[in-house]
Amino acid sequence: VGMMSVQRVSLDDEAQRISGIHAPSLVSSWQMRLYQTGLRIRLIEFVLIGVLLGGLSGLLLMLSGFVSLGALAIMAGPALYYRYLTTRRDHAMRMFREQLPDAIFDFIQSMITTRNIAGSVQLMSQRAPLALRAEFVQVHSLIGRQVPVAAALEATGQARPEVFFRQFMDALAQNVVTGGNLKPILQRIAHAQRAQLRLHDKISAQQAGAKLVGRVYAAAPLAFLVFLRVIGGESYAAFYRTLYGQLAQVAIALSGLTAWWLTNQIAERGLYIDDQATAPRLNEQVHQTGFQKSTP
Numbered sequence: 001v002g003m004m005s006v007q008r009v010s011l012d013d014e015a016q017r018i019s020g021i022h023a024p025s026l027v028s029s030w031q032m033r034l035y036q037t038g039l040r041i042r043l044i045e046f047v048l049i050g051v052l053l054g055g056l057s058g059l060l061l062m063l064s065g066f067v068s069l070g071a072l073a074i075m076a077g078p079a080l081y082y083r084y085l086t087t088r089r090d091h092a093m094r095m096f097r098e099q100l101p102d103a104i105f106d107f108i109q110s111m112i113t114t115r116n117i118a119g120s121v122q123l124m125s126q127r128a129p130l131a132l133r134a135e136f137v138q139v140h141s142l143i144g145r146q147v148p149v150a151a152a153l154e155a156t157g158q159a160r161p162e163v164f165f166r167q168f169m170d171a172l173a174q175n176v177v178t179g180g181n182l183k184p185i186l187q188r189i190a191h192a193q194r195a196q197l198r199l200h201d202k203i204s205a206q207q208a209g210a211k212l213v214g215r216v217y218a219a220a221p222l223a224f225l226v227f228l229r230v231i232g233g234e235s236y237a238a239f240y241r242t243l244y245g246q247l248a249q250v251a252i253a254l255s256g257l258t259a260w261w262l263t264n265q266i267a268e269r270g271l272y273i274d275d276q277a278t279a280p281r282l283n284e285q286v287h288q289t290g291f292q293k294s295t296p
Contacts, residue, residue, distance in 0.1 A: 027043060030043055031043040034046060037086065037089075038089050038093075038161065039082075039085050039086070039089060041085065046078065046081065046082070046085075047078060049081055050077045050078030050079070050080070050081035050082070051074070051077055051078065052077070053077045053080065053081055054073055054074040054075065054076055054077015054078065054080070055074055055077065057070075057073045057074075057077070058070040058071065058072075058073035058074035058077075061073055064226075064229070065229065065237050065240050065241065066225075066226075066229075066240065066249055067241075067246060067249075068246040068247075068249040068250050068253075069222075069225075069249045069250075069253055072250065072253055092131070093161075093162070095131045096131045096132065096160075096162060096165070097162060097164075097193060097196075097197060098131075098197060099129035099130070099131040099132055100131075100132065100162070100164060100165055100168070100190070100193050101190035101191075101193050101194050102129050103124070103128050103129050103132045104168060104186050104187075104189060104190040104193075105186075105187075105190060106124065106127065106128060106129070107120055107124055107128075107186065108182075108183055108186055108187070110123045110124060110127075111182065111183075117149060117153075117172055117175065117176055118143055118149050121136055121139050121140050121143065121149075121153075122140050124136040125137045125139075125140040132165075135156055135160070135165075138156050138159075139152045139153055139156045142155065142156070149173075149176050150173040150174075150176040150177055151173075153169045153170075153172045153173040153176070154169060154170065154173045156169055157169025157170055157173075164189055164192060164193040164196070167189050168186065168189050171185050171186060171189065207267040207268065210263055210264075210266060210267035211263070211264060211267050213263055214259065214260045214261075214262075214263030214264050214267065215260065217256060217259035217260050217263055218256045218257060218259065218260035219256070220256065221252045221253070221255055221256040222252065222253060222256055224252075225249065225252050
């Protein structure tokens with residue numbers, strides 16, 4: 001009843017009513033989903049590299065006598081490559097957030113020298129922390145192409161998902177238009193970013209042990225399988241070539257993956273409320289970040 005009570009809308013039917021509009025293809029849809037995860041990579045490149053990595057690992061397993069595991073490895077290649085890319089993306093985002101407060105304080109110091117935001121942007125494009133230098137280079141490039149300073153700052157801020165970086169760019173853009181004392185505003189943004197980093201560090205430290213156990217759960221069954229194959233001799237090799245041996249390989253691999261997935265789910269959702277890992281109360285937040293209660 002619930003499924004039938006919701007009106008379904010077909011993009012193809014709607015696109016036929018509008019001239020020049022068509023529903024996106026399957027490749028375009030998957031490419032859009034890939035971009036939405038923050039990975040700037042073409043879909044064809046992602047698939048080819050993932051299949052290549054899975055094919056190499058699968059070939060090695062098949063030559064070792066693990067045919068079913070080799071087939072699973074070929075299919076899991078894109079998933080493993082996706083995991084690697086997201087891990088690298090998360091590390092880059094972490095470095096960006098860690099260096100943002102330093103960049104804000106460096107910008108405050110540059111304002112003392114240049115006395116204007118455009119000059120400070122030019123200076124920061126050469127001296128900003130490495131994780132943020134490209135953003136200031138982009139702003140400086142837009143200004144050099146006769147884009148208004150405020151518009152260049154706002155466009156650069158909206159291109160990043162980090163909230164406090166957008167606030168930083170918006171504060172600079174607003175100051176270009178209205179003027180005023182910029183230093184206390186930037187200091188509050190930097191302190192708020194550092195408070196958030198401390199909270200994330202606390203949660204990550206609490207989750208690190210469970211995630212490590214999950215990796216052990218994933219690797220241990222496969223390692224034990226290979227260990228038995230090495231020390232068991234021809235009798236184990238003959239068993240793994242049978243139908244039951246192939247099913248045993250799949251069951252062992254899936255058991256490790258299931259244990260890894262469940263452990264990570266528990267680690268990501270388990271917050272230690274008694275250790276105050278939740279958001280601080282209003283008076284604590286004001287004390288930590290320097291924001292006043294009247295700040296909107």
